[in-house]
Amino acid sequence: MDLYLEILELGKKILGAQDLEFSARHLAETISSSFHVDFLGVFGVAKDGNVSLLYAHGLRDEDTLFNISLLSIWEEIAAKVVEKKTFIVTKANNDSPLVQSLDKNLEVAGIPLISSKGVKGVVAVLIEEENVDWSKVVPLIQAIAISFTGELVNSELYSQLENLFLSTILALASAVDAKHPYTRGHSERVTRYSVAIAKEMGLVRQEIKDLQISALLHDVGKIGIRESVLDKNGKLTQEEYDEIKQHPLIGAEIVSKIVNCERIVPGILEHHERYDGKGYPYGKKGDEISLFGRIIAVADTFDAMTSTRTYRKALPFQVAVEEIVYNAGYQFDPKVVKYFVEVYEKEKDIWQRENIIFSVR
Ligand SMILES: [Fe+2]
Incomplete structure (x- = not known):
C-alpha cells in the first residue's frame, strides 16, 4: 500500500x-x-x-x-x-x-x-x-x-498505476464494509453519490479524483473501533458513542500516515461535522468544514437512510431526499444540498436500481 x-x-x-x-x-x-x-x-x-x-x-x-x-x-x-x-x-x-x-x-x-x-x-x-x-x-x-x-x-504508465492504486483503495474500503453485513457496499455508494454531487458543482477533474479516494475511505477509521460497539443492536451508552465518534480521527490518522494525502484527509476527518457546528469530532461549522467533508456528509447520510440497518428498514429514496432538504442549513451545507437534489433528479432511477443490486448481493 x-x-x-x-x-x-x-x-x-x-x-x-x-x-x-x-x-x-x-x-x-x-x-x-x-x-x-x-x-x-x-x-x-x-x-x-x-x-x-x-x-x-x-x-x-x-x-x-x-x-x-x-x-x-x-x-x-x-x-x-x-x-x-x-x-x-x-x-x-x-x-x-x-x-x-x-x-x-x-x-x-x-x-x-x-x-x-x-x-x-x-x-x-x-x-x-x-x-x-x-x-x-x-x-x-x-x-x-x-x-x-x-x-x-x-501517461499510459501513470493511468495503469492509478487504476492499480484505486483498486487497492477499493479493496481496503470493501474490507471495512464487509465486516458488517449491513454496511456492505456503503463506501462505494457514498463515493458514487459524492462524485455525482461534485460533478454537478463543477469541481475539476483532479478534485473529483481526490474526493473519490476520500469518500471511499471515509469510514476506514472503523477498523479501530470494537466490533461489539459497531454491531451493537440496542441503544449505545455514552461511552460507546464516544468511542464511535473517534472513527474520523482514526481514519484521518491512518490515511495521513500512509503518505502525504493532505487533500484526501479533510473529507475523512470532517464527514460527521454538521453545518450548524453540532457535529463531531471538532464541532466545526459552515465553511470551516472542508468542501469534501460537507459533500461526503450528505452522501453518507443519504446512503445510511436508504440502506437497511440492524435497527431499521431502508427509507424510500424520496423520503430520504426530503429529510436531507429539511436539514439543509442545520446538518448540511444548503449549497451542497441544492446540487445533490439536482443530480438526484437526473440519476434517481439508476441509483435506485443499483441500490437494490447492492443490497441483495
Ligand atoms: Fe462515518
Missing part, C-alpha cells in the same frame, strides 16, 4: 499532472514553426491500438465538411501507421471534399512516434506542395517529438 501510494505520488511529480492535449499543441506549434506544414494532427495510441486525436492544426472555422474530411484522412493514415508500425506517405483521395476544395494534388504522411514499447503516437501531416523530401522531414519531426513520445508512454 505504502509503495503504491508513493509511486503514484512520484509519478505525479515526474509528470507534473501533464496535460497531453497541451503538450500535443506545443508539439504541433514547434513542428509548424520549423517546417511549412498546412495541416497537422497529433494522435495518441491507446493500448488496444485505437487512435485518438489530441490536437489539430489547420481546421477551418465553420467549414464542417472540410474539417470532417481532413479528420478522416488523418485518422485513416494514423490507423495504417499503427498497423504497419512504420512511416507511410500516400496521395490524398482526389474525391475527398478537402482535396476538391483545395484543387491540388496533396500528399499525406503518417509519422509514427515510437518508443521501446511500440507506436505510442502518430503525427499526420498534409503539405500543399509537390515533391516534399520526406526522408528529411520525418526524422526531424520524430526528433522534435522525442519528449512528447516520452509523455505518451508516461
